[in-house]
Amino acid sequence: MASPKKFAKFRDVMEEVKKSGAAIYTNPTGTSDLVVLSPYSMNYIHSYAQDSEFFLRLAKGKLYGSECKNCHYRYATPRSHCINCGHETKWFELPLEGRVHSWTTCYFGSEEFLKETPFNLVLVEFDGVDTLLLSRLFGIEEKDIYIGMGVKARFRKPARYLISDVHFIPAERKSSRRK
Amino acid sequence: MPGQRKVYVVSGGVTKFAKAHPEMDFRLMVKRAYDYAMGDVPKLKASEIESSRISYFSDHFARQLKAASMVQDFLGLNPKDSRRIEWGGATGGQAVQAGWETVASGRNDVCLVAGFETMSSVETWKGNEFIALASDTNFDYPVGGFYTGYYALMVQRHIYEFVRKTRFAGVKDEKKAQQAATEEAKRVMAMVSVKNHINALHNPYSQYPERLTMKEALGREMIAHPINRPSVCTMSDGAAVLILASEEAAFRYTDHPVLIKGVGCGTDTMRLADRPQGKVPRFAWEKAADYAGLKYPGVHSFRAGRTAALEAYKNSGIKNPIEELSFVELHDAYSSSEIQTYEDIGLCRYGEGYDFVEQGHPFLKNIDYGLNLPKRGTIPVNPSGGLIACGHPVGATGIMQGVFAFWQLQNSIAKHFGNDKLQIKDAERGLIHSHAGTGSAVTVTIMERA
Ligand SMILES: [Zn+2]
Numbered sequence: 216m217a218s219p220k221k222f223a224k225f226r227d228v229m230e231e232v233k234k235s236g237a238a239i240y241t242n243p244t245g246t247s248d249l250v251v252l253s254p255y256s257m258n259y260i261h262s263y264a265q266d267s268e269f270f271l272r273l274a275k276g277k278l279y280g281s282e283c284k285n286c287h288y289r290y291a292t293p294r295s296h297c298i299n300c301g302h303e304t305k306w307f308e309l310p311l312e313g314r315v316h317s318w319t320t321c322y323f324g325s326e327e328f329l330k331e332t333p334f335n336l337v338l339v340e341f342d343g344v345d346t347l348l349l350s351r352l353f354g355i356e357e358k359d360i361y362i363g364m365g366v367k368a369r370f371r372k373p374a375r376y377l378i379s380d381v382h383f384i385p386a387e388r389k390s391s392r393r394k
Numbered sequence: 395m396p397g398q399r400k401v402y403v404v405s406g407g408v409t410k411f412a413k414a415h416p417e418m419d420f421r422l423m424v425k426r427a428y429d430y431a432m433g434d435v436p437k438l439k440a441s442e443i444e445s446s447r448i449s450y451f452s453d454h455f456a457r458q459l460k461a462a463s464m465v466q467d468f469l470g471l472n473p474k475d476s477r478r479i480e481w482g483g484a485t486g487g488q489a490v491q492a493g494w495e496t497v498a499s500g501r502n503d504v505c506l507v508a509g510f511e512t513m514s515s516v517e518t519w520k521g522n523e524f525i526a527l528a529s530d531t532n533f534d535y536p537v538g539g540f541y542t543g544y545y546a547l548m549v550q551r552h553i554y555e556f557v558r559k560t561r562f563a564g565v566k567d568e569k570k571a572q573q574a575a576t577e578e579a580k581r582v583m584a585m586v587s588v589k590n591h592i593n594a595l596h597n598p599y600s601q602y603p604e605r606l607t608m609k610e611a612l613g614r615e616m617i618a619h620p621i622n623r624p625s626v627c628t629m630s631d632g633a634a635v636l637i638l639a640s641e642e643a644a645f646r647y648t649d650h651p652v653l654i655k656g657v658g659c660g661t662d663t664m665r666l667a668d669r670p671q672g673k674v675p676r677f678a679w680e681k682a683a684d685y686a687g688l689k690y691p692g693v694h695s696f697r698a699g700r701t702a703a704l705e706a707y708k709n710s711g712i713k714n715p716i717e718e719l720s721f722v723e724l725h726d727a728y729s730s731s732e733i734q735t736y737e738d739i740g741l742c743r744y745g746e747g748y749d750f751v752e753q754g755h756p757f758l759k760n761i762d763y764g765l766n767l768p769k770r771g772t773i774p775v776n777p778s779g780g781l782i783a784c785g786h787p788v789g790a791t792g793i794m795q796g797v798f799a800f801w802q803l804q805n806s807i808a809k810h811f812g813n814d815k816l817q818i819k820d821a822e823r824g825l826i827h828s829h830a831g832t833g834s835a836v837t838v839t840i841m842e843r844a
Contacts, residue, residue: 225413225414242417246417253457292667292668316551317548319543319547319618319620320618321542322616323617324519325522325523326519326520326523327523327539328538328539328540329519336538336540347666348667349537349666361572362551377536378532379536
């Protein structure tokens with residue numbers, strides 16, 4: 216087997232390692248560093264456990280929060296037990312319309328989501344609910360989003376049993392603006 | 395606290411933080427920082443180190459479980475007491491406090507605190523994915539898990555509460571008012587970025603020193619609106635160590651140890667969406683009326699940071715931090731979170747962070763930033779350059795802050811940096827601040843010249 220190619224730039228080393236599995240970095244500190252590819256992947260068998268019902272209902276196009284049976288604090292992102300008093304919660308149906316509590320447009324992202332950039336993240340607030348829900352906001356650009364704007368839920372079909380089965384769009388479609 | 399012994403820092407060491415250190419694995423990186431620290435206190439023998447607290451954030455980056463055991467092994471510290479510390483972004487700060495605890499309790503007289511991270515083992519966007527796994531993987535990560543995005547959500551609300559509602563209170567058009575407020579805040583965030591990059595020019599350990607101008611800081615690419623590239627720390631490889639000792643032991647090894655005066659730690663919900671909308675836990679100098687109508691912490695502020703500062707000030711007897719502290723090294727993973735942190739730790743009130751920067755308070759007196767700063771140097775923040783310019787090898791970062799603070803308080807910056815440009819004259823007391831995922835945990839440690 217031919218010995219690995221040598222490179223003086225670490226970026227080139229990374230490219231070569233991805234291509235052929237090994238490269239040597241001729242380090243300015245005077246060392247020659249052998250760099251190899253080390254793959255790592257796995258499939259988890261993941262249970263949603265106490266949150267299962269939320270995802271099953273989400274797959275049917277329904278959005279549920281949870282309400283403390285004792286102090287009646289209402290969570291938009293469900294929790295099986297209240298963080299204020301420790302009691303169990305019960306399910307309640309969330310309204311499908313809410314408002315933007317905060318937002319951003321991501322131009323970069325984690326590797327898994329990089330191909331989806333740019334995308335908008337929003338924290339959604341609902342009337343009569345104490346906490347928020349993190350989601351995506353579709354159908355609008357950075358320059359048109361603002362805190363307080365109305366948004367409504369849309370559901371992915373078929374569902375993938377992920378929180379991304381729900382996303383939001385602006386509640387009011389703007390009348391088409393002349394350029 | 396009764397029964398608690400005084401704990402001193404007797405030495406420290408840091409490797410230069412870099413994008414990659416292919417010539418050293420994590421063990422050798424720690425060894426280099428450790429040898430440097432041991433070299434600075436020749437009277438201390440390795441055999442006198444009784445225990446170690448070793449920190450790294452991510453097993454994903456390390457690709458080696460029990461990597462802390464391998465450090466212990468490599469340094470030749472077996473069979474002594476040791477444990478791994480992990481607490482997200484606050485891993486380093488937590489390791490310092492874990493070392494403090496073992497000496498304060500009387501269990502050990504000398505404890506080594508060592509931390510590292512090797513983030514070059516994957517490409518940048520994969521690294522971002524690893525970090526985003528430190529958010530709820532049922533409800534947050536699958537939406538588009540990305541830490542810069544999370545901090546952008548938080549600062550956007552901060553801008554709404556504290557710039558939109560004040561400087562632009564008179565603007566009726568809601569969208570225009572918010573956009574104007576965001577532009578204003580971006581300018582202030584750029585000032586923080588300029589400060590930290592220029593400070594780092596004089597710190598030989600820093601990864602990204604740069605004579606950055608406002609125009610450049612504002613002009614570079616957006617990562618997650620309104621946070622752009624110069625306002626984000628980067629992935630780094632690096633290691634840092636501190637050696638802690640009891641009072642009796644400390645003065646055997648050095649005439650200039652630094653006292654760890656007090657520690658504090660706070661926490662908050664993992665999910666931003668769950669953060670309470672309650673009342674501000676106030677410092678003595680703040681009035682209820684200061685925060686009338688403010689729902690706290692929401693997603694705009696870090697309750698964990700406020701909680702940690704309250705505890706640390708109480709334990710250190712600090713009544714007026716801006717008067718009593720000589721400098722602060724805080725966790726500026728983003729220039730936005732630096733501004734939010736000024737308010738959490740009481741350098742100014744909530745809502746005053748932007749003004750605090752514009753006035754020049756956190757800038758160094760003797761450095762030219764190309765900015766008009768009327769009140770420059772009140773309390774230098776991140777004189778080292780912070781995470782933004784030094785780099786952020788997570789498990790080492792909070793310890794690095796401790797090393798820089800130790801050298802400041804020892805008045806030995808010139809010796810360790812090769813120049814005294816960043817030495818704060820007569821520094822008496824410093825604060826170090828370490829911060830984990832979206833503010834889910836924060837440590838504050840107060841250090842004092844002995
Ligand atoms: Zn309850």
